[in-house]
Amino acid sequence: MASLPIILPVQEQAVPVQKQTGFTLIELITVIVVLGIVSVSISGIFRSVVESVTVTNERENLVREGSFLMERLTRELSNAVPNSVRISGNSSVHCIEFVPLKWNAIYLQLPLENEVSTIADVAELSDIQSNVFVPTTSDIAVVFPTQHQDVYDPSRSKQQAVVSCTDDGDGDCSTLDDSDSVIQVSFDDGFATTSPSRRMYFADSTTSFCMRNNSVYRHQDSINVTQTLYTSGGTLMAQNIVNQLGASASVGEQNPFNSVPASFQRNAATSAFFIFGREEERVTFMKEVQIPNVP
Structure with a gap:
């Protein structure tokens, strides 16, 4: 007799239900607020760094511009x-004008006013490297200038126009073949007075530095009795200058140019004062220049 299979009851096992996870609204808001605070802080730091770099660059540009102007002005004035x-x-423009020196000579004999001769005996015009200067009819010679009028005003007879230059060799001042190294320079007329140091200065033009419209321009011109205030033209030397110009050269605390008159003990001294500015940045330059030559 066949045995019947025994069927055991199957036990059902409970499957655990997984709990769903996620961010709550409060958590999301908290994260957003924290990220906002961090981003604001980072942007503030970045902005400060950019502003610092910008200010440094602005200052460096102003310093570079001012240094160039002061160096050029000092070198030419000297x-x-x-x-x-x-x-x-x-109130619109201020100018400083001076006469660049072409050559500084020593004379042995100087013609004076009301004398028949207008010829000066001058030591040969050459330097230690044998570079020769030959005065021409476009040049003037200045002797013992104690005021700026002596240089610019021919009626004071401190300056005379050159007529010719010759020597005792071949007659050409450029060949340096004079037996006693003394050349003869002829002038329109005699001079008002001699120089204690026997100095004679040759020149043919003027140079001006003018400040207008927050910039400085360089001008060149012939030697004239009246000083020119240039309101246009010239070569741009510097920008971003914020000096407040006075109504005249002698009135105004921020005037760019100032001059102390000469005396018998010293030469005139010239000072330059510039305030360079861009936005909130300011850089000030001030320097005094003394012309080393003596009358």
Whole structure:
């Protein structure tokens, strides 16, 4: 007799229900607020760094521009005819003018006013490297200028126009073949007075530095009795200058140019004062220049 299979009951096992996870609204808001605070802080730091770099660059540009102007002005003033500096200005433009020195000579004999001769005996015009200067009819010679009028005004007879230059060799001043190294320079007329140091200065033009419209321009011109205030033209030397110009060259705390008159003890001294500015940045430059040559 066949046995019947035994069927055991199947036990049902409970499957655990997985609990769903996620962010609550409060958590999301908290994260957003934290991220906002971090981003604001980072942007503030970045903005500060950018502003710091910008300010540094602005200052460096102003310093570079001011240094160039002061160096150029100082170098040119140092090579000017003594006491040739004059300053003029109004509320729109201020100019400093001087006469660049072409050559500094020593004379042995000087013709004076009302004398028959107008010929000066001058030591040969050459330097230690045998570079020769030959005065021409476009040049003037200045002797013992104690005021700027002596340089610019021919009626004071401190300056005379060159007529010719010759020597005792082949007659050409450029060949340096004079037996006693003394050449003869002829002038329109005699001079008003001699120089205690026997100095004679040759020149043919003027140079002006003018500040207007927050910029400085360089001008060149012939030697004239009246100083010119240039309101246009010239070569741009510097920008971003914020000096407040006075109504005249002698009135105004921020005038860019100032001159101390000469005396018998010293030459005139010239000072330059510039305030460079861009936005909130300011850089000030001030320097005094003394012309080393003496009358």
